[in-house]
Amino acid sequence: MVTISSVLPGSPAEKAGVRAHDQLVMINASTITDVLDYQFYLTDPVLDLSLLRSGRPLTVRIEKEEYEDIGLEFDTFLMDRQRSCENHCVFCFIDQNPSGMRESVYFKDDDTRLSFLHGNYVTLTNCDENELERIARLRLSPVNVSVHATEPELRALLLQNDSAGRILEQLRFLASRGIALNCQIVLCRGINDGGHLTRTLTDLSAIGDAILSIAVVPAGLTMHREGLFHLRDYDEESAGEVIDLVDSFERRRKNPSSGRLCFCADEFYLRARRPLPGRDYYGDYPQLDNGVGLLRALEEDVEEELARRRNEPYEKKNYLLLTGTAAAPFFESLTQKIVAALPGVRCSVCAVENRFYGKSVTVAGLLTGSDYLAAVRDLDLLEFDAILLSASSLRYERDLFLDGMSLTELKNRIGLPIIPVEGRGDLAVKLMGGH
Numbered sequence: 259m260v261t262i263s264s265v266l267p268g269s270p271a272e273k274a275g276v277r278a279h280d281q282l283v284m285i286n287a288s289t290i291t292d293v294l295d296y297q298f299y300l301t302d303p304v305l306d307l308s309l310l311r312s313g314r315p316l317t318v319r320i321e322k323e324e325y326e327d328i329g330l331e332f333d334t335f336l337m338d339r340q341r342s343c344e345n346h347c348v349f350c351f352i353d354q355n356p357s358g359m360r361e362s363v364y365f366k367d368d369d370t371r372l373s374f375l376h377g378n379y380v381t382l383t384n385c386d387e388n389e390l391e392r393i394a395r396l397r398l399s400p401v402n403v404s405v406h407a408t409e410p411e412l413r414a415l416l417l418q419n420d421s422a423g424r425i426l427e428q429l430r431f432l433a434s435r436g437i438a439l440n441c442q443i444v445l446c447r448g449i450n451d452g453g454h455l456t457r458t459l460t461d462l463s464a465i466g467d468a469i470l471s472i473a474v475v476p477a478g479l480t481m482h483r484e485g486l487f488h489l490r491d492y493d494e495e496s497a498g499e500v501i502d503l504v505d506s507f508e509r510r511r512k513n514p515s516s517g518r519l520c521f522c523a524d525e526f527y528l529r530a531r532r533p534l535p536g537r538d539y540y541g542d543y544p545q546l547d548n549g550v551g552l553l554r555a556l557e558e559d560v561e562e563e564l565a566r567r568r569n570e571p572y573e574k575k576n577y578l579l580l581t582g583t584a585a586a587p588f589f590e591s592l593t594q595k596i597v598a599a600l601p602g603v604r605c606s607v608c609a610v611e612n613r614f615y616g617k618s619v620t621v622a623g624l625l626t627g628s629d630y631l632a633a634v635r636d637l638d639l640l641e642f643d644a645i646l647l648s649a650s651s652l653r654y655e656r657d658l659f660l661d662g663m664s665l666t667e668l669k670n671r672i673g674l675p676i677i678p679v680e681g682r683g684d685l686a687v688k689l690m691g692g693h
Contacts, residue, residue: 259283259310260290260337262330269329274318276307276330283315284308292338294371298396301325336371343368344384346418347406348487349446349477356482356614359660360653374398377547379442382428383419390428394435400470401432402440407450408461416450426461433468441472442548447490451500459507459520467516471544474504475523478624481616491618497529517541523549525621528584549621553588556682560592563683564599573691574602575643578674580630583609584620596689603689605646608633614661623650627663631671639674646688649678 262280265272282290285299286306299305303324309316320328334340343366346353352366370385370393372378379402382390393401403425407413410423429439441462445451450458455474462469476492483489492500501522508518518541527534537558540551581589586609593605610633612619614626630647649656656678658664669676679685 260292260296260332263333264331266329266331270320270322270326271307271329274307274320276309276318277311279311280316281310282307282330283310290337292371293332293336294374294392294396294398296337300328336369340365340367340372341369341384342366343381344419345381345422347444348416348418348449349444349479349489351478351480353486354478354480354482354615358662360658360662363660370398370401373402374400377402379404381417381422382425383417383422385428390431393432394437398437400438400440402442403429404444405429405441405458405462405472406444407454408458409454412450412454416446426465429462429465429469433465437468438470439465439468440470440544442545443472443474444477445474445492445500446477447492447496449489451496452503455500455503456507459504463511463519469519472520473523473545473548473550474500474520474526475548475550476500476525476529478621479616479618481618492526492529494529494531497526498532500526501530501532521545521550524551524553525549525584528588528620534588552681553585556685557592559683560596560686563686564596567686567690568599570690572600572603572689574600575691576604576641577606577689578634578637578639578642578645579605579607580610580622580625580633580645580647581607582620582622582625583611583617585622592685593689596686600689605689606642608637622648624660625651626661627659627665627668628661630659630668631663634672639672642674644675644677645672646677646679646685649680652678 259281262276262278262282264278265276284290286302288299290296301324303322305320307318307320322328352364355363367378368380368384370380370389373380381404405425406416408426413422413425414420432439443458459472462472477489479489479491504520504522508520511519518539524534534554537554540554543551543555546552546555579589579593586607590607593607597603597605610625610629611617612625613629613632615624651659652665665676677688679688
């Protein structure tokens with residue numbers, strides 16, 4: 259049962275007599291608890307809504323097109339509170355945030371609804387049999403699952419949750435009910451890699467075609483780990499060992515006809531100082547949000563954007579591109595290709611050290627306003643017309659960095675226009691003056 263906050267004027271719901279503050283109990287005799295129930299049962303062309311109005315039951319009928327919205331609005335997107343994480347993962351990045359940041363930064367979500375709706379990864383540890391059954395009944399596919407290890411004791415250790423060892427049972431149940439699964443393995447050096455990683459990959463592969471893809475990513479470690487589980491960063495040699503293990507596993511798979519199953523994140527290649535795989539390695543890029551193939555896809559999209567716009571006019575300006583230390587060499591090569599296709603455009607790349615989280619954090623998405631400010635402090639900025647930086651280092655509204663500094667404040671303190679780049683082909687667009 260959920261409370262209706264408002265009803266859109268002229269909507270089917272308003273015409274049927276539904277009012278704000280009515281409580282929605284059922285649609286066509288099916289109980290409504292959140293947005294997933296609501297959206298699933300809303301598709302029928304004839305809806306009988308069971309309501310409570312001031313505590314009294316009321317039923318209204320709405321006739322509509324199959325996918326037409328009926329015009330109800332609720333206080334929250336989920337129509338329920340967001341479910342928080344019940345684990346205390348030894349590698350949890352949120353535990354490594356310094357104090358004094360925005361309150362929302364410290365919230366740990368582990369909500370299967372957000373997995374289906376937004377692609378978030380979930381551990382399934384707060385998912386009981388009834389919730390698994392509901393996922394199957396509502397056909398919420400695919401579900402993105404943080405696996406990390408399939409050995410029960412090891413997974414319980416990693417998640418610091420005694421109930422975490424049921425993961426294979428849960429995955430097999432969902433697979434048996436036709437739910438597709440993308441899996442993530444966050445690797446902690448010396449803990450769940452090596453033979454443990456081979457065991458996890460073997461167990462997941464044995465589940466069958468329901469496993470669409472597996473991403474192997476390194477745990478992100480900041481300098482704010484006082485009192486936390488001792489973990490080590492991957493270096494050049496150990497990162498290379500992970501890549502070799504995953505490639506060896508892929509070669510041994512009995513049924514690789516459907517394409518590659520397991521992928522290493524770009525960060526492993528950067529740390530191992532190895533070339534990124536070619537386009538064919540990534541298939542249809544099933545794990546982009548996990549940083550798998552992000553740089554290769556970016557390169558492809560930039561080339562396509564340049565080809566598409568080759569006859570369009572552009573502004574001949576001099577840009578400074580700020581990015582994380584890991585990908586800086588890649589962007590130096592990529593920007594050279596772009597400016598070669600755009601005579602008169604120049605772009606210098608500056609690798610920005612992360613002082614907020616520590617040098618071991620090398621990705622652009624975790625750079626802060628203070629990091630950017632420190633990086634340009636000793637540069638001669640008079641030669642540049644504008645600064646480019648990754649939009650991923652700003653929150654969703656594209657206004658604030660993780661340290662609370664606003665984009666406007668950074669612009670004012672640097673004294674140059676700052677242009678967030680959304681990624682993919684947008685870098686070529688911005689270098690052509692398309693702001």
